[in-house]
Amino acid sequence: MAVPWGTLSDIIGRKPVIISGLFCTMILSIVLGMSSSLTMVLVTRALIGLMNGNVGIIRTMVAEIVPERELQPRAFSIMPLVWTIGSIFGPAFGGALARPADKHPGLFGGSEFLKRYPFALPNIASACFFIVGITNGFLFLQETLESKKNQRDYGLELGQALTRPCTSRQKGNADSKSLDEERATLLPRDTKKKPTKPKTRPSWSQIFTPQSCLVLTSYTLCSGLGMAFDAVFPVFLNYPVQDFENNPDVELPFKFASGFGVGKRYIHHTQIFYIINISTDSQTIGMYYTIIGVLGMVIQFLAFPPIAKYLGILRCFKAAAISMPVIFFLTPFTALVPEPFRLPAVLLIMLAKLTATCFGIPCCTILLTNSASSMSVLGTLNGVGTSVSALGRAAGPAVIGAAFSYGIKRGYVIIPWWLLSALALVSIAPAFWIVEQDGPHRDQVEEVEESRDSESASGYGAVDVSREGSGR
Numbered sequence: 001m002a003v004p005w006g007t008l009s010d011i012i013g014r015k016p017v018i019i020s021g022l023f024c025t026m027i028l029s030i031v032l033g034m035s036s037s038l039t040m041v042l043v044t045r046a047l048i049g050l051m052n053g054n055v056g057i058i059r060t061m062v063a064e065i066v067p068e069r070e071l072q073p074r075a076f077s078i079m080p081l082v083w084t085i086g087s088i089f090g091p092a093f094g095g096a097l098a099r100p101a102d103k104h105p106g107l108f109g110g111s112e113f114l115k116r117y118p119f120a121l122p123n124i125a126s127a128c129f130f131i132v133g134i135t136n137g138f139l140f141l142q143e144t145l146e147s148k149k150n151q152r153d154y155g156l157e158l159g160q161a162l163t164r165p166c167t168s169r170q171k172g173n174a175d176s177k178s179l180d181e182e183r184a185t186l187l188p189r190d191t192k193k194k195p196t197k198p199k200t201r202p203s204w205s206q207i208f209t210p211q212s213c214l215v216l217t218s219y220t221l222c223s224g225l226g227m228a229f230d231a232v233f234p235v236f237l238n239y240p241v242q243d244f245e246n247n248p249d250v251e252l253p254f255k256f257a258s259g260f261g262v263g264k265r266y267i268h269h270t271q272i273f274y275i276i277n278i279s280t281d282s283q284t285i286g287m288y289y290t291i292i293g294v295l296g297m298v299i300q301f302l303a304f305p306p307i308a309k310y311l312g313i314l315r316c317f318k319a320a321a322i323s324m325p326v327i328f329f330l331t332p333f334t335a336l337v338p339e340p341f342r343l344p345a346v347l348l349i350m351l352a353k354l355t356a357t358c359f360g361i362p363c364c365t366i367l368l369t370n371s372a373s374s375m376s377v378l379g380t381l382n383g384v385g386t387s388v389s390a391l392g393r394a395a396g397p398a399v400i401g402a403a404f405s406y407g408i409k410r411g412y413v414i415i416p417w418w419l420l421s422a423l424a425l426v427s428i429a430p431a432f433w434i435v436e437q438d439g440p441h442r443d444q445v446e447e448v449e450e451s452r453d454s455e456s457a458s459g460y461g462a463v464d465v466s467r468e469g470s471g472r
Contacts (some may be wrong), residue, residue: 006383024051024129033123056382073308151438231397320360350396
């Protein structure tokens with residue numbers, strides 16, 4: 001649904017679509033928390049996806065707010081950063097509030113509602129966050145779609161009225177004076193300007209340019225490979241440690257089926273692994289991912305923008321694409337590392353993959369934005385990007401998960417990782433065919449210049465054009 005929501009935002013504006021998506025998700029989250037059957041859970045989750053396409057639209061708004069290419073790495077690093085923060089604290093937040101009547105009987109034991117709906121509380125609390133987001137968006141979020149910028153926004157007016165007492169009178173007078181000067185400059189041209197005919201909407205062939213298709217292909221592969229790694233690697237960490245000595249099923253360096261046995265202690269007897277101390281495995285793996293998540297935030301916000309600005313978006317994306325097959329190829333051999341060095345090896349592989357993702361995904365987003373033929377199709381194009389990314393994230397774990405099971409049964413744990421490496425090698429090809437574009441904002445400037453030139457030739461707005469030209 002990211003595509004139709006993105007297309008709708010190109011027509012009616014970004015702000016109403018974002019607020020409606022937040023509102024629908026808030027209501028459906030409460031319904032999800034009160035689900036009493038698996039069918040209700042699945043239907044509610046499907047409706048949440050159907051009624052919200054905000055990811056692509058928010059990326060579009062970032063592109064419209066920050067059209068300057070030198071500022072794009074910093075701007076596009078913020079969204080993955082806050083996504084990572086949510087991914088770290090969200091599950092902990094939900095887990096702490098789930099089943100409150102059982103976990104905290106002193107506080108919630110007397111509530112029949114929470115006993116009947118043990119997962120309602122985290123969703124109700126999440127709805128409170130949605131209320132904050134909806135209120136903030138309604139009062140302070142400015143429309144970025146060019147054709148809707150000048151329309152009256154009652155939410156912004158109310159927000160300005162609420163915040164006006166907090167601003168100094170002197171600042172207000174200065175702002176109004178500056179605004180009056182701007183209006184005085186624009187008034188002659190605006191009042192004499194002839195009405196323009198509405199432009200026809202670009203066709204799908206104009207939306208899916210060759211460069212856009214290449215970036216979308218890379219985006220799908222990058223998202224799918226990254227999610228496949230994230231889905232299988234915890235299983236690899238959790239899988240039992242294999243006895244390499246006196247084992248006929250092991251033929252190093254390629255034939256082995258060993259994991260790390262993280263958080264567990266195993267007794268190996270012929271072909272059977274007996275598990276002891278099963279309670280700490282998820283906590284240990286969770287600790288690893290928390291450490292890597294924090295490091296990822298640092299890389300995303302502090303390292304990515306200056307490096308991307310210095311090397312360029314396309315070079316950073318190519319470097320990320322080249323590093324992925326190498327990382328996947330080496331991953332299974334970390335199980336052969338001697339015991340004292342296993343933890344550093346695990347963290348190094350996780351950090352290397354995270355760094356490649358932290359550079360690859362934002363670079364894909366920026367390249368896709370700059371490949372748009374027009375600002376009028378940017379919402380649709382980012383919606384398509386969100387959809388194909390979701391397709392990759394769905395297909396990747398399914399394919400590699402099946403390969404992991406196949407490889408383990410035959411004693412080759414390298415099979416899923418080398419398959420992942422081979423797919424990553426395929427993803428390098430479109431990365432080297434991509435040519436970085438100037439971005440849709442350049443086309444828009446040219447259209448404005450052409451409009452001004454035509455007005456000058458017809459005698460309308462000549463004074464204003466010359467004044468603006470001298471100002472530039």
